[in-house]
């Protein structure tokens with residue numbers, strides 16, 4: 001695709017866009033088009049019909065391209081982007097040794113830069129929405145909001161409401177200052193085109209029981225979500241059992257914090273009873289398969305969750321920002337963890353993972369009415385994917401091919417709220433390369449000053465150790 005196409009797509013609109021095909025919830029259709037106006041899909045339908053009903057618009061043809069909904073990353077930590085590879089080889093609960101110290105070392109400039117770097121990677125990978133689970137950097141969350149807005153990505157912005165750090169712990173009374181700032185945060189972003197407020201508690205034991213209850217109520221009233229890491233690691237499940245006689249999810253249920261407003265991150269270690277609790281209460285989950293592989297103890301039973309009617313999307317947890325590779329990982333992890341053992345060679349039949357990566361995610365993060373499908377009235381958050389490639393052109397089953405063979409190289413354009421934000425992997429209207437250079441410098445300083453504790457050596461050091469060991473064994 002050449003420059004004229006880019007310029008036509010960057011037009012403030014309205015525009016009539018005619019791709020080769022459009023991915024609807026029911027599947028891909030050829031010969032359809034969309035009208036984008038004022039940030040939304042003003043019309044979606046057969047191209048000839050839209051051309052007739054919009055005679056004043058010049059059609060922008062995008063042959064060989066699929067127009068599909070942008071991916072929704074249902075679980076991210078935007079201000080952790082300086083250290084993705086610090087987690088490699090590490091045992092679970094790295095938040096204690098890596099993330100908390102790293103975020104603690106960020107100032108306003110480095111937190112902004114880290115968040116914008118994460119947003120850039122996400123947009124390049126086809127994510128048009130990210131749910132940020134709340135920064136623990138000592139900065140106003142407006143720093144993260146500004147980074148997302150400046151990068152041009154839709155952001156569900158978590159505010160951390162932990163209040164159980166004091167001597168009374170979880171049994172204490174709620175910290176009124178925490179609830180007051182939660183109330184303000186929920187009202188602060190009204191009318192913002194890209195920022196949607198959310199509350200967050202790092203893990204159930206990080207907040208007092210009254211605060212777990214109050215945040216659930218406040219979020220439900222505001223139509224927002226509360227993000228909590230739940231049942232991710234064995235150590236966390238066992239701590240909860242020792243303390244409450246209940247697993248984390250059961251504890252949240254007893255407190256009254258389950259419900260459609262809860263976005264439970266991970267939920268990998270689930271008993272059959274907890275699956276029932278999720279389904280019965282309408283609680284949403286972010287299934288994070290790459291996080292399981294990199295630092296987890298288990299893989300969430302996502303195929304079973306889909307069957308049982310549990311609401312869920314997929315999340316990166318900041319591991320890597322490629323929507324197609326995430327969909328692939330979502331399927332792959334189900335195959336290895338569950339499908340091989342039961343002879344389920346389908347594990348969701350492809351479409352499940354595209355759907356969970358788009359409108360399942362939008363629903364889970366509380367934006368089901370806003371984004372996640374190519375549909376009249378929804379925000380125009382979408383991708384133009386080049387399907388005229390060796391990987392995808394000989395198509396027999398496009399949705400499944402996108403899951404197994406797609407990746408971000410095939411994304412020609414990314415739109416958020418009707419505006420072209422990314423063209424062939426580069427941001428429009430701002431300098432991505434300069435941001436990356438700045439981030440590289442700030443990341444060195446932040447990690448050096450953070451007091452991060454790693455258990456595992458780097459790859460190169462591990463190789464040297466390995467060779468040393470084998471050498472001495474031979475001697």
Ligand SMILES: [Zn+2]
Pocket residue numbers: 075076077133229265317
């Ligand atoms: Zn997380």
